[in-house]
Amino acid sequence: xxxxxxxxxxxxxxxxxxxxxxFFLLLCxxxxxxxxxxxxxxxxxxxNAVYAGLVAQAMAINVTTGxxxxxxxxxxxxxxxxxxxxxxxxxxxxxxxxxxxxxxAAAIGAISGLVYTALKLPPMxxxxxLAMIYEAVAFMYNKAKGVCLIGNPMLVFAKTGMSLxxxxxxxxxxxxxxxxxxxxxxxxxxxxxxxxxxxxxINEKRNAVYCYVIAGVMMGLAGCMYLSKNGxxxxxxGLGSASYFMxxxxxxxxxxxxxxxxxxxxxxFMGAVVQAIITSGLQKLGVSNSLQTVLNGMIVCAFLxxxxxxxxxxxxxxxxxxxxxxxxxxxAAL
Amino acid sequence: MQEDKLIVETRQLCKNFGPTxxxxxxxxxxxxxxxxxxxxxxxxxxxxxxxxxxxxxxxTSGEMFFKGKPHHPASMIEGAELGIGMIVQEQGTVxxxxxxxxxxxxxxxxxxxxxxxxxxxxxxxxxxxxxxxFTGVDASAPIESLNMQDRKLVExxxxxYANPEVLVVDETTTALSQKGREIIYGIxxxxxxxxxxVIFISHDLEELMETCDTLTVLRDGVLITTLSKEExxxxxxxxxxxxxEMTGDYYRADFSEPISDEVVLRMKDVTTAFGMLMNFSxxxxxxxxxxxxxxxxxxxxxxxxxxxxEMKLLEGEVLDLRYNEPISSPKQALKRxxxxxxxxxxxxxxxxxxxxxxxxxxxxFDKIQRGPFxxxxxxxxxxxxxxxxxxxxxxxPKQDVQYLSGGNKQxxxxxxxxxxxxxxxxxxxxxRGVDIGVKAAMYQLIxxxxxxxxxxxMISEELxxxxxxxxxxxxxxxxxxxxxxxxxxxxxxxxxxxVMI
Numbered sequence: 001x002x003x004x005x006x007x008x009x010x011x012x013x014x015x016x017x018x019x020x021x022x023f024f025l026l027l028c029x030x031x032x033x034x035x036x037x038x039x040x041x042x043x044x045x046x047x048n049a050v051y052a053g054l055v056a057q058a059m060a061i062n063v064t065t066g067x068x069x070x071x072x073x074x075x076x077x078x079x080x081x082x083x084x085x086x087x088x089x090x091x092x093x094x095x096x097x098x099x100x101x102x103x104x105a106a107a108i109g110a111i112s113g114l115v116y117t118a119l120k121l122p123p124m125x126x127x128x129x130l131a132m133i134y135e136a137v138a139f140m141y142n143k144a145k146g147v148c149l150i151g152n153p154m155l156v157f158a159k160t161g162m163s164l165x166x167x168x169x170x171x172x173x174x175x176x177x178x179x180x181x182x183x184x185x186x187x188x189x190x191x192x193x194x195x196x197x198x199x200x201x202i203n204e205k206r207n208a209v210y211c212y213v214i215a216g217v218m219m220g221l222a223g224c225m226y227l228s229k230n231g232x233x234x235x236x237x238g239l240g241s242a243s244y245f246m247x248x249x250x251x252x253x254x255x256x257x258x259x260x261x262x263x264x265x266x267x268x269f270m271g272a273v274v275q276a277i278i279t280s281g282l283q284k285l286g287v288s289n290s291l292q293t294v295l296n297g298m299i300v301c302a303f304l305x306x307x308x309x310x311x312x313x314x315x316x317x318x319x320x321x322x323x324x325x326x327x328x329x330x331x332a333a334l
Numbered sequence: 335m336q337e338d339k340l341i342v343e344t345r346q347l348c349k350n351f352g353p354t355x356x357x358x359x360x361x362x363x364x365x366x367x368x369x370x371x372x373x374x375x376x377x378x379x380x381x382x383x384x385x386x387x388x389x390x391x392x393x394t395s396g397e398m399f400f401k402g403k404p405h406h407p408a409s410m411i412e413g414a415e416l417g418i419g420m421i422v423q424e425q426g427t428v429x430x431x432x433x434x435x436x437x438x439x440x441x442x443x444x445x446x447x448x449x450x451x452x453x454x455x456x457x458x459x460x461x462x463x464x465x466x467x468f469t470g471v472d473a474s475a476p477i478e479s480l481n482m483q484d485r486k487l488v489e490x491x492x493x494x495y496a497n498p499e500v501l502v503v504d505e506t507t508t509a510l511s512q513k514g515r516e517i518i519y520g521i522x523x524x525x526x527x528x529x530x531x532v533i534f535i536s537h538d539l540e541e542l543m544e545t546c547d548t549l550t551v552l553r554d555g556v557l558i559t560t561l562s563k564e565e566x567x568x569x570x571x572x573x574x575x576x577x578x579e580m581t582g583d584y585y586r587a588d589f590s591e592p593i594s595d596e597v598v599l600r601m602k603d604v605t606t607a608f609g610m611l612m613n614f615s616x617x618x619x620x621x622x623x624x625x626x627x628x629x630x631x632x633x634x635x636x637x638x639x640x641x642x643x644e645m646k647l648l649e650g651e652v653l654d655l656r657y658n659e660p661i662s663s664p665k666q667a668l669k670r671x672x673x674x675x676x677x678x679x680x681x682x683x684x685x686x687x688x689x690x691x692x693x694x695x696x697x698x699f700d701k702i703q704r705g706p707f708x709x710x711x712x713x714x715x716x717x718x719x720x721x722x723x724x725x726x727x728x729x730x731p732k733q734d735v736q737y738l739s740g741g742n743k744q745x746x747x748x749x750x751x752x753x754x755x756x757x758x759x760x761x762x763x764x765x766r767g768v769d770i771g772v773k774a775a776m777y778q779l780i781x782x783x784x785x786x787x788x789x790x791x792m793i794s795e796e797l798x799x800x801x802x803x804x805x806x807x808x809x810x811x812x813x814x815x816x817x818x819x820x821x822x823x824x825x826x827x828x829x830x831x832x833v834m835i
Contacts (some may be wrong), residue, residue: 186442188430192429193429200410201409
């Protein structure tokens with residue numbers, strides 16, 4: 001019984017990425033587009049999945065408790081520019097880069113959390129304000145040059161092996177935090193009923209700060225990956241840093257649907273894999289960037305529609321059963 | 335009572351909310367080995383005194399002593415740590431987490447400082463549930479797998495697990511099934527036998543008289559009297575509560591008028607999408623009070639929703655015979671002069687964060703609008719009239735509904751539809767959580783409406799109310815009609831209960 005349940009959960013966790021992969025593989029083969037999902041294409045899929053997965057984890061930890069953090073893109077930009085330049089100046093190598101960027105991102109996350117809890121303003125308002133400040137600081141620093149490390153041997157985090165190690169470590173840590181620590185328990189309690197949770201002694205403010213710090217760490221890791229892939233992170237202005245988290249939505253929605261089969265962080269990552277496969281598949285099929293954006297938007301809408309209405313499938317079955325029961329009761333009464 | 339048994343004492347306790355005096359120099363003593371009942375009209379200060387005692391809010395002035403020492407808890411958590419457990423009226427469980435996590439909400443540290451031992455938590459939660467006799471439930475299951483009544487039992491398990499020395503049960507029984515009530519009565523008696531103290535707040539006189547050793551009556555924030563078991567008498571309690579003799583008829587007096595032959599509403603072969611109701615048919619006559627009774631999950635609440643067009647029907651129809659058209663949505667029901675008082679007032683009947691005025695006006699815009707405009711003088715007259723008629727205790731019509739006592743909230747719900755002058759009124763537990771004085775006023779109002787030719791469906795879990803008010807009573811069991819009683823044919827409580835169970 002228990003083994004069957006575990007088997008079902010593993011199956012349901014993997015079914016969507018596998019189905020989407022198979023769909024595009026067949027479609028590409030049928031239309032004569034070769035090379036989908038293998039070689040460089042697979043490397044791209046892995047990079048995109050891990051990057052989007054990290055950003056989605058950062059966004060999800062706050063969004064699910066009612067805090068939309070518009071500043072996470074700016075956190076990535078600022079932490080990567082500061083951390084990247086610092087690590088480069090000190091010549092600390094890849095681990096130094098990772099530590100510098102992630103620690104600075106965590107500190108920025110903590111600032112975001114503390115400001116949110118201190119100001120007691122709506123999170124969207126606070127985070128838009130903070131995003132503008134972070135963007136401005138990143139712009140002012142280093143004469144608006146950002147960070148440019150093209151060809152630097154520190155940039156190892158976009159490599160497939162490193163990406164996969166990062167994924168495994170991050171998921172393991174997040175699953176433990178979400179499912180086996182007080183932070184995770186309290187976060188879920190606050191997500192379900194803030195007033196009741198606070199009344200029984202759960203410290204909402206402290207939990208919020210923890211969540212912002214974790215989000216900061218995720219964005220720091222994503223920053224390391226982005227910098228490793230592109231070699232450059234330029235400062236942004238006018239809330240342009242939002243483009244860094246636009247890939248988070250679909251993984252987050254898919255994660256919400258499939259979380260019951262594993263754990264929320266794992267499900268989010270599977271969502272990121274699905275998104276990466278779709279993006280790669282569409283590119284292989286020669287779909288233009290603008291049309292890809294439209295299609296991605298439609299897919300996000302489709303998932304939202306499904307997740308908002310999926311209960312109706314269960315309901316329909318219950319209705320059929322009740323109608324059969326009513327009919328049987330009528331016949332018995334005759 | 336021996337003074338060494340004294341566990342809680344308040345001296346000259348006062349609590350003001352702005353200009354409103356909620357408690358006025360209340361001095362009360364609570365003893366070990368006793369179940370102390372607290373009764374009073376809505377807004378009399380019952381919940382205020384226990385909420386101060388448990389640390390939910392501070393007093394304005396006065397002193398409190400717990401086990402002989404000055405007592406001023408800064409929060410409910412501190413109150414609970416000192417040994418005062420409280421089960422409140424409102425929902426106290428959190429959705430999205432398991433039953434076990436709800437029981438140990440805020441207490442996760444018992445199962446590890448950093449990492450939580452989930453299996454140990456589930457095992458301990460199972461013990462907590464078993465300890466109160468709530469068996470057959472899996473503590474690891476999501477809280478959503480339980481209905482609202484059973485979720486209350488989870489709260490009770492949580493409170494009792496903390497092993498309090500004083501247990502406050504604040505109007506909890508109205509939210510419980512019969513099984514749940516038996517569990518809470520058992521817990522209260524057990525605590526008394528263990529030489530602990532229980533404070534029991536309820537509007538149900540019968541329940542209080544049966545359970546409590548002493549009964550303290552409050553009125554308008556003032557302690558009126560404390561009655562011993564021997565002194566407890568229904569008439570005496572009522573007189574103490576309302577401050578005058580209860581004159582006139584409590585329920586309806588006149589059942590001599592024949593019910594009109596005119597059928598205004600017909601429900602035919604209805605099976606609802608949710609709940610138990612199936613293959614149900616009924617007719618409602620003009621000027622009739624039709625009672626609907628049964629056990630908690632018999633389908634009667636779904637019936638109320640179906641009559642108001644708020645419940646999806648899988649089969650059958652609700653037909654308004656005055657207009658010869660089916661009622662399939664609340665909008666249409668409103669248009670045809672229907673009103674509906676829901677049992678779950680906080681979720682379905684009120685906007686808690688809106689004012690009393692806005693809540694009342696929400697159902698009555700079309701009654702006072704002049705073209706596209708609402709004149710301030712009209713709205714003021716409409717709202718103030720209802721507040722006065724229903725004796726809603728509030729600082730002003732602008733006060734948010736969430737800050738009203740349970741009974742006053744119910745009066746606002748009632749007022750919405752009464753003010754609208756509905757022709758067909760569906761009342762689902764209309765007097766739930768309402769004190770005896772207002773109950774009597776509501777019964778008189780319902781009877782007045784009947785005499786004016788309005789038709790009323792009265793759904794209730796209180797059999798005495800149904801017998802006292804209804805021309806006809808339909809009893810549901812497992813979602814189907816189990817019996818029909820009329821006043822002409824005699825309504826015998828025992829016969830009705832036989833049909834019900």
